[in-house]
Amino acid sequence: MVATVINKSIGSVSFDVAVSESYDFSNSLTDIQVEEGSNIVDHVTEDSDKITIQGFVGATSMNGEGLGRNKNIYHALLQLKRNKQPVDVVLGLDSFSNMIITSFKVDRDVSTGANLSFTMELQKIKVVKSETTVISVSSSSGGSGDQTAGTANAGKGTTETPPLSQYQQEYIKQIKAGGPAKAADFEKEFGFSPTL
Numbered sequence: 001m002v003a004t005v006i007n008k009s010i011g012s013v014s015f016d017v018a019v020s021e022s023y024d025f026s027n028s029l030t031d032i033q034v035e036e037g038s039n040i041v042d043h044v045t046e047d048s049d050k051i052t053i054q055g056f057v058g059a060t061s062m063n064g065e066g067l068g069r070n071k072n073i074y075h076a077l078l079q080l081k082r083n084k085q086p087v088d089v090v091l092g093l094d095s096f097s098n099m100i101i102t103s104f105k106v107d108r109d110v111s112t113g114a115n116l117s118f119t120m121e122l123q124k125i126k127v128v129k130s131e132t133t134v135i136s137v138s139s140s141s142g143g144s145g146d147q148t149a150g151t152a153n154a155g156k157g158t159t160e161t162p163p164l165s166q167y168q169q170e171y172i173k174q175i176k177a178g179g180p181a182k183a184a185d186f187e188k189e190f191g192f193s194p195t196l
Contacts, residue, residue: 010053010101010120011087013076017056019117021091024050049124051089051096059114070116077104077118086125098125172196 008018026047034043057070080087086098103121164172172194174181186194 007090008055008092009088009090010055010077010122011080011089013073013080015055015057015073018091019054019056020052021054021093022052023093024052048126049096049099051091051099051122053089053091053120053122055118055120057116057118070114074106074116074118077120087122089122096122096124098127099123100125168194 007014009015028045028047030043030045032043034040057073059070081101081104084100086100089096089099099122101120102123103119105119107117107119168186168190172186175183175186175194176196183194183196
């Protein structure tokens with residue numbers, strides 16, 4: 001049986017070895033008490049996946065790529081972090097999409113020599129689709145057979161007087177007839193001045 005070699009990569013950047021891979025998959029439970037018989041799923045939210053990679057890049061590669069490749073890979077990984085764009089990650093156990101680099105750390109000392117050793121943390125970004133809904137409102141004033149139709153238009157800055165109910169129309173008839181209802185009573189009752 002031939003072993004399959006998985007090329008590990010972050011975005012378009014391949015690296016030699018993942019010294020360690022840490023996968024963090026978690027859920028959060030709401031603080032609301034769960035009523036017996038209710039759907040438990042409604043009280044659990046899935047957190048964003050997080051992965052931590054300790055990677056290694058040798059000063060020279062197995063295929064003879066020369067010195068300086070570690071600097072090239074270092075600059076390529078740093079650019080991915082600075083771009084702030086989602087990347088795909090391929091590791092030994094799994095592949096991930098829509099990952100954002102949250103940390104890129106490089107440690108160098110005498111023991112690393114010309115090699116590149118780095119730690120990178122990534123978190124999955126949740127992408128949702130937004131939808132726009134148009135709401136059309138119409139109602140009948142009743143009684144006299146007159147009908148008024150209007151459209152609710154959010155964001156236009158226009159204010160339309162809502163259609164009058166049968167009760168409001170009777171109120172206005174009394175005001176026009178001289179009483180007992182007054183315009184001030186109408187405004188207090190309904191929150192707007194009547195059109196006489």
